[in-house]
Amino acid sequence: MKLRSTIWTIYLFLFLFSSFAFASGHIIIYDTKEGGSEINKLKRYLERNKLKVSLYNKTDQLDKHIENLKRINSSNASCLIALNIDINERENIFIAIPDIKGLTPKPQGRFNFLEEVPGIFEKDAKELAGAIASPFNAKIKTLPLFFAVGVNMPCIFVNMNIKKGNENFFFEKLYSGIQSYLARGEKNERQWETKR
Numbered sequence: 001m002k003l004r005s006t007i008w009t010i011y012l013f014l015f016l017f018s019s020f021a022f023a024s025g026h027i028i029i030y031d032t033k034e035g036g037s038e039i040n041k042l043k044r045y046l047e048r049n050k051l052k053v054s055l056y057n058k059t060d061q062l063d064k065h066i067e068n069l070k071r072i073n074s075s076n077a078s079c080l081i082a083l084n085i086d087i088n089e090r091e092n093i094f095i096a097i098p099d100i101k102g103l104t105p106k107p108q109g110r111f112n113f114l115e116e117v118p119g120i121f122e123k124d125a126k127e128l129a130g131a132i133a134s135p136f137n138a139k140i141k142t143l144p145l146f147f148a149v150g151v152n153m154p155c156i157f158v159n160m161n162i163k164k165g166n167e168n169f170f171f172e173k174l175y176s177g178i179q180s181y182l183a184r185g186e187k188n189e190r191q192w193e194t195k196r
Contacts, residue, residue: 027051027080027182030056031055044172072153079128079156079181088163092160092161095157110165132156
């Protein structure tokens, strides 16, 4: 009887360990189109593939944006992907990282100003954009991204034009890029800072 309970304990431990060991990570999707059904399909697709996804919708109200910003920054997510998905006859993908001209990659003082934050995550944002661009063989642009201001994690913008019925093909490639970024073996700077 004691052997049987020991075996069950080992099985339980292995099950719990495997659940944590194979969890893929946590990302934030920021819907720039305000409630498109394709974003919800993508969220379900990513969650079926064991990726935790927090979804935020675009807002034009400053107080709501600041409220979202607080929740985003306290989420301990690995990255934020601002996403626009359109169903079109022509398929293409556009990827952009924040324009940080004039910003320093290192904080200037004890506290970071909102506009300094994208510069701190420049390297990670480039890696995230590169990982997502790779499966699509897409080029990466640099743009001023308003929603990246104050976001305390790597942040990029992805615009997808997809033919109807071809969504899963694009979702699979996007997932592949996200997984590649999450598995790159480097610690997220924000997580590193909180562990010090």
